[in-house]
Amino acid sequence: MHFQARAGEKVRNPVLQRALQKAKPLFVGKRAKGIAALADDALDFETLRTTCEGIRNRTLADLDVWLDIFEERATASGAEVLWARDGEEVGRLVVDIARRHGVSKAAKSKSMLSEEAHLNEALAAAGIRPVETDLGEYIVQLAGETPSHIIAPAVHKTIEEVEALFAKEHGRPIETRTSADIPDMTREARQVLRQHFLTAEMGITGANFLIAETGTAALVTNEGNGRMVTTLPKVHVVVTGIEKVIPTLEDFATLMRLLPRSATGQSISNYVSLLTGTQREGEHDGPQKTVFILVDNGRANLLGSAYQDMLRCIRCGACMNHCPVYFSLGGHAYGWVYPGPMGSVLTPLYTGIENALDLPHATTGCNQCGSVCPVRIPLPRLMHQLRTDQVERGLRPLSERLAFKAWAWLAGRPALYRWLTRRAARYLSWLAGEDGRIHIFGLAPGWTAGRDLPVAGNRTFHELYKARKRA
Amino acid sequence: MRVALYVTCLVDLMRPSVGFAALRLLEAAGCEVLVPEGQTCCGQPAWSAGERALAAELAKKAIGELEGYDTVVIPSGSCADQIRNIYPQLLADDAAWSARARALAERAYELTAFLADVLQVSAVPAAFDGSVTYHDSCKGLRSLGIKRQPRALLAKVPGLTLKEMSECEECCGFGGAFSVKFGDVSTKIVDRKCESIAAAGADAVVGGDLGCLMNIEGRLRRRGDETTRVLHIAEVLAGGGT
Ligand code: SF4
Numbered sequence: 001m002h003f004q005a006r007a008g009e010k011v012r013n014p015v016l017q018r019a020l021q022k023a024k025p026l027f028v029g030k031r032a033k034g035i036a037a038l039a040d041d042a043l044d045f046e047t048l049r050t051t052c053e054g055i056r057n058r059t060l061a062d063l064d065v066w067l068d069i070f071e072e073r074a075t076a077s078g079a080e081v082l083w084a085r086d087g088e089e090v091g092r093l094v095v096d097i098a099r100r101h102g103v104s105k106a107a108k109s110k111s112m113l114s115e116e117a118h119l120n121e122a123l124a125a126a127g128i129r130p131v132e133t134d135l136g137e138y139i140v141q142l143a144g145e146t147p148s149h150i151i152a153p154a155v156h157k158t159i160e161e162v163e164a165l166f167a168k169e170h171g172r173p174i175e176t177r178t179s180a181d182i183p184d185m186t187r188e189a190r191q192v193l194r195q196h197f198l199t200a201e202m203g204i205t206g207a208n209f210l211i212a213e214t215g216t217a218a219l220v221t222n223e224g225n226g227r228m229v230t231t232l233p234k235v236h237v238v239v240t241g242i243e244k245v246i247p248t249l250e251d252f253a254t255l256m257r258l259l260p261r262s263a264t265g266q267s268i269s270n271y272v273s274l275l276t277g278t279q280r281e282g283e284h285d286g287p288q289k290t291v292f293i294l295v296d297n298g299r300a301n302l303l304g305s306a307y308q309d310m311l312r313c314i315r316c317g318a319c320m321n322h323c324p325v326y327f328s329l330g331g332h333a334y335g336w337v338y339p340g341p342m343g344s345v346l347t348p349l350y351t352g353i354e355n356a357l358d359l360p361h362a363t364t365g366c367n368q369c370g371s372v373c374p375v376r377i378p379l380p381r382l383m384h385q386l387r388t389d390q391v392e393r394g395l396r397p398l399s400e401r402l403a404f405k406a407w408a409w410l411a412g413r414p415a416l417y418r419w420l421t422r423r424a425a426r427y428l429s430w431l432a433g434e435d436g437r438i439h440i441f442g443l444a445p446g447w448t449a450g451r452d453l454p455v456a457g458n459r460t461f462h463e464l465y466k467a468r469k470r471a
Numbered sequence: 472m473r474v475a476l477y478v479t480c481l482v483d484l485m486r487p488s489v490g491f492a493a494l495r496l497l498e499a500a501g502c503e504v505l506v507p508e509g510q511t512c513c514g515q516p517a518w519s520a521g522e523r524a525l526a527a528e529l530a531k532k533a534i535g536e537l538e539g540y541d542t543v544v545i546p547s548g549s550c551a552d553q554i555r556n557i558y559p560q561l562l563a564d565d566a567a568w569s570a571r572a573r574a575l576a577e578r579a580y581e582l583t584a585f586l587a588d589v590l591q592v593s594a595v596p597a598a599f600d601g602s603v604t605y606h607d608s609c610k611g612l613r614s615l616g617i618k619r620q621p622r623a624l625l626a627k628v629p630g631l632t633l634k635e636m637s638e639c640e641e642c643c644g645f646g647g648a649f650s651v652k653f654g655d656v657s658t659k660i661v662d663r664k665c666e667s668i669a670a671a672g673a674d675a676v677v678g679g680d681l682g683c684l685m686n687i688e689g690r691l692r693r694r695g696d697e698t699t700r701v702l703h704i705a706e707v708l709a710g711g712g713t
Contacts, residue, residue: 004652004653007653007655007656008655011655011656011658011659012655324641324642324644324660324663325653325656325660328656328659328660329656361648361649361652361653362649362653362656363646363649364609364642364644364645364646364649364657364660365519365609365610365646365647365649366609366613366642366646367609367613367614368609368613368641368642370613371613384519384521386521387519387520387521388521388523389521390521391520391521391522391523392521392523396520396521400520401522404516404517404520404522404525405525407516407517408514408517408522408525408528408529410511411480411511411512411514411529411532412511412528412529412532414508414509414510414511417511421480421483421484424484425484428484428485437689437692444651445654446650446651446652446653446654446655446657447650447651447654447689449654449655449658450654450655450657450658450661450690450693451658451661451686451689451690451692451693452688452689452690452692452693453685453689454485454486454685454688454689454692454701455485456485456486456487456488457487457488459487460483460484460487461478461482461483461484461487461490461491462478462483462506464487464491465487465490465491465506
């Protein structure tokens with residue numbers, strides 16, 4: 001199904017719309033508060049984002065070098081570093097590690113890359129049970145769905161839907177729930193998940209950042225499950241993209257000024273974990289084996305291209321939280337792992353421009369995303385670049401291209417243009433009739449399906465202006 | 472000051488009164504206003520669609536027509552953005568045109584920015600009996616920084632009170648071709664704008680871009696609101712008549 005068809009379905013789904021309408025003001029309000037609170041620490045948003053943009057740009061300029069350093073330091077601290085070209089390779093590597101360590105269950109937390117790689121499917125096919133342990137991911141997994149938001153995977157679900165899922169899965173009668181019951185429902189999920197933490201032989205996470213100077217994975221979480229997943233199982237596998245590396249701990253501290261604030265409005269997330277190496281002598285917890293799987297899956301292609309800026313992304317979700325299109329549809333309409341503006345750029349770049357033709361067009365160009373992005377990614381400009389590439393690669397429908405050509409040809413011939421617009425003004429005015437509004441317009445049915453088309457008079461400006469000058 | 476008025480293709484076809492209002496405003500502020508003969512469209516739709524070559528063609532045409540004037544004034548944030556920000560970018564690698572594009576960009580202004588920042592007008596010819604709420608169009612707001620100017624000008628209209636809506640900076644869902652191509656999504660977005668407008672409870676909603684205003688008016692009427700007036704800021708500032 002194409003984006004347009006999916007979009008139509010989402011717009012008309014009242015349950016989804018209710019969930020989205022509830023979430024939007026929360027996201028926007030919390031971020032606004034978090035950003036305003038920067039002033040309490042004598043920090044300025046624009047200055048800080050220039051710094052963060054700079055950190056990410058400097059890393060990307062020498063990405064290979066920072067990755068080498070990361071590999072060297074991580075290996076020195078006892079971890080293993082593996083490289084994966086694509087999602088399939090990720091699946092093979094993880095399954096292989098799992099087999100070697102006799103893993104039958106893997107507890108998971110926080111990895112959008114595992115969605116890119118369809119890792120859960122690969123694990124399940126190999127007889128290994130993946131259990132998502134972030135509350136939102138857990139809900140989505142129970143429902144047999146995929147995340148619809150990068151930091152709030154179940155944002156598309158209402159409390160009633162979650163209650164129905166829990167009742168079924170946890171084998172209890174369904175109850176009437178309000179938001180006051182959320183702590184109870186969370187406790188219920190936690191009880192189930194605790195068993196999984198204790199019995200899983202492998203923990204799988206992503207990483208918000210990889211810190212080159214120490215060979216460390218940084219994990220920014222709120223629920224505490226990340227700690228369980230990375231310390232209780234004997235094997236910890238980190239699956240993340242090669243672009244996530246940053247040079248130093250100092251850089252991490254700087255980026256942390258903006259990441260939680262942009263995502264949830266928090267000045268710092270509830271948990272910040274810096275994971276280096278394996279369990280050392282005398283330590284009581286931590287994995288015996290730590291493996292980093294660093295994934296390309298299309299990223300290296302963007303280096304040096306017109307799209308390199310996109311690799312700065314720190315996955316905060318602010319762009320989708322401020323996107324009018326995202327909040328009209330939810331994330332599933334976007335058709336792949338990443339939704340919202342960042343998804344409209346990443347999906348065509350990672351899955352093929354020709355496979356996501358609608359996405360770069362599904363934007364009003366409002367730039368609400370670009371103005372909140374903590375690393376100043378010019379998302380509207382990148383979407384525009386994708387539209388230009390579509391034209392240049394001959395991927396637009398011929399009818400559309402001819403229409404533009406004809407229109408531009410006409411706009412280049414003022415006399416003819418005037419003659420035609422005069423006719424058009426009369427035609428529109430005739431269609432509009434008494435109340436000055438067109439209710440059904442065959443030339444733009446997409447407009448009049450939901451709106452009238454107001455028409456003011458039957459003369460063009462230039463026509464009236466000429467007449468007035470003559471008089 | 473000799474000012475060229477670039478009325479925009481949408482105003483020309485859909486609402487000429489906006490063009491005449493801009494004309495009156497500029498004349499009232501002491502400008503000699505000329506309407507360059509051959510003007511058609513700035514080419515933004517082609518640019519947005521990724522039709523770079525066609526956009527460049529139309530940009531050159533517009534530059535040729537407009538560069539002979541001291542100043543060009545445009546009653547639209549998005550067309551002003553096209554001329555000010557996009558033309559220089561679009562023609563940056565064209566040796567014959569890049570300097571001309573930059574020179575025009577520096578002298579092209581959105582209407583309210585020109586009145587408030589350049590002319591610093593102290594009065595406007597209008598009177599308005601009632602309340603208005605102002606919708607900040609995206610290109611004007613986020614590409615040109617237009618926020619304070621329309622409000623400063625509205626404050627000079629005797630009898631007018633401004634009732635800000637919540638989320639006045641939220642996109643109305645127009646987006647040019649987007650509004651037709653993704654009509655149902657666009658309608659969903661403008662619905663929220665209509666709710667903000669209704670909650671503000673003003674007599675009129677005012678904005679600086681006709682595209683957004685047609686979108687808002689079209690949806691308000693379809694929702695059954697027959698009374699809230701939808702006006703371009705030029706129409707409010709210049710007062711009645713065409
Ligand atoms: S593109 Fe920017 S705003 Fe969007 S998720 Fe990435 S960093 Fe955050």
